[in-house]
Amino acid sequence: MTTTPFAEHPARLTRELIHTLVSEKDDGPLAEHVAFIAEKLAAAAADPAKIVLDDPHPQRSHIAHDITPASSARNPIAPPMDIRWNGDESRCSLTLPLQYQGPPGRVHGGIVALMLDHVLGNAANSGGVPRAFTRYLNVLYDAATPVGEPLVITGRVTKEEGRKRFLEGEVTCHGEVRVKAEGLWIQAKDS
Incomplete structure (x- = not known):
């Protein structure tokens, strides 16, 4: 399953809606923004072939036909992850918006673990090796x-x-290690 511009467009609009839902405190501006997004969705649905994205999400993933809640351009709950192979490690740079907040001002710990699992999984499955989980x-x-x-x-x-x-990884912010991880991935027996 390839993510087309049309499939990615409503996912982006849904992310925008989610951000508005968690950040807008007043119903009036919220209703205006919901109507604005609804108009964009209706216009896209009227002619899917006309959708063009200036900056489409890259189709890089260790998961074929990625629809995961970790990195898929088609999945509106997925953090905006662009994982790249860099030398001997997988690497992802991103800034998470408010909808990923747990405690005030902090990314929810489950989201942090999800992103680490996905980046380490990418490292475990890079270089043409048999699939590991x-x-x-x-x-x-x-x-x-x-x-x-x-x-x-x-x-x-x-x-x-x-x-x-065996893998290890970390999350850094402004060069400071915030979270460390280590784990084990096992190659499937049928590989």
Whole structure:
């Protein structure tokens, strides 16, 4: 399943709606923005072939036909992750908007774990190796991961033993490590 400009467009509008729902406190402006988004959706649905995106989400993922809640351009709850292979590690730079907040001003810990699992999974499955899946992921939250600040998430394979791939990674903000993770990915038996 390839993400077309039409499929990505309503997902982006839905993300915009989600952001408005969690950030707008007054019903009047909220209603105006909902109507504005509804008009954009109706216009797109009237002629899907006319949708053009200036900056389409890259189709890079270790998951074929990505519809995951971690990185899919088609899935409106997915954080805006663009994971790239950089030397010997997977790397993602992003800034998370308010809808990913848990405690005030902080990214929800489950979202942080989701992003780490996805970036480490990308590292475990890069380079044409047989597919491996998460066996466990340990996450150590050293400091708050702020909403609205630039984050860098990295992951790398540290050791391989047969079908096992051991990984580690971290989330940094302004060069400071906020969260560390280590885990084990296991190659599927039928690979």
